[in-house]
Amino acid sequence: MNKKTSRPGADIGMVGLGVMGRNFVLNMADHGFSVAGLDKDAAKVAALHTEAEQRDVRGAADIKEFVALLRHPRAIMMLVPAGAPVDSVIADLLPHLEKGDLIVDAGNSHFSDTDARTLQLTAKGIQFLGVGVSGGAEGARHGPSIMPGGTKEAYERVRPVFEAAAAQINGEPCVTLLGPGSAGHYVKMVHNGIEYGLMQLLAETYDLMKRGLGLSDDELHEFYAGWNQGELAGYLVEITGDIFSKRDKKTGRRLVDEVLDVARQNGTGKWTSESALDLQVPVPTIDAGVAMRNLSTLAGERATASAALPRPARPFAGDSKIFLEQLRGGLFAATIIAYAQGMALLKTASDKYAYGLDLSAVARIWRGGCIIRSAALDHFREAYRIQPTLPNLLLDPEIGKTVMAHQEDLRVVVATAAQLGLPAPGLMSALGYLDAYRSAWLPANLIQAQRDYFGAHTYERIDAKGTFHSEWTAKASA
């Protein structure tokens, strides 16, 4: 696909003209591509026409009209909610398409759905790409991180438009073909899992500063904004700082304090945990993010329990200034550990599903546009460049050194949270993961023994190969 083509018809189509879809259309048009949009909702088509101004953009509410706007072979993106809506759009499109046309699902589809659709469409001679897009409405408009999966042939058709529309970091577009089939959607899912973990870690540091140290919203704003200037720099830290300075129009107070303490989810974090369990890859900090959102929804029970099971009335007894610096360091260590868990999951999934992921490229395209973009990703990119098959980021000498430099901070933070009775399962799980991962010996021998004791599940020995069973009860062996 070459931009500013002289051939008739739009370069690319977009199905779903919600804010994300419209913004992506405008982004592509800004880079010289002609775009056609489709939405059953005429109001959204009208909104597109208004926003498009002089750009080469046309909207339609009728599928026939939309398909007729596209040049052959057609390339059609869709940005619609995951699940049934994707299948329904595909079913609606198919009667109007020809062999060689391309469908691009740019929503948050489950990777197994993407595999099924790839098979279904390939059998019909339709090309298919499953593409993760991160960055929210703002990213879609001005440069998201784009995570495509599918065949090279299909990707080449949209590469120019994706490379132009993606976020650019030092002249490099935040997009690359990640691998075949569902590779793109898998990577996007894990991106979101890491997102859940990082958001939970930030929420816990907020709680420690607010309920633990009694900091005001102004001070919280200052701390997160300051942290965003150093090694913690990243989009989620940045927006956290912004949030504490935002006033509520209705009450004049800080908006964050008017927001209900119940965190909802669309499910991509849960999918990450599910997939990690299936592949037996430990991702406890991501799991903690999912679990704490679930726990937050138990608002009524929490209210009852807070009266029945009061928190220890123990004020913070340390030096706030020192602790705040330890909190910064501990958060940084936990942040790296959360990324390390997600990247380790990607490594195993890549082997299992034959994605052939280049983890250095994953880190590279996450440096701009996406929700988990952060300064640390430059280091992760370099770590995987040096050792492409690194099993875990913590084993990179530089990254390992950084985590070790902050491990005492994380210990103090976790111990303080425990003493104050403030929930910190994200931070605690990160520390637990670190301590377990670098533990040459784990008490899992006892678990093997217990399984063999009660279920004759057998155990392995240190001094001999094979599996063994013993009669563990005194009675049985007597």
Ligand code: 6PG
């Ligand atoms: C992104 C976001 C985006 C979406 C999340 C929200 O990368 O742009 O991750 O995909 O905002 O899916 O997820 P929850 O609703 O589950 O928090």
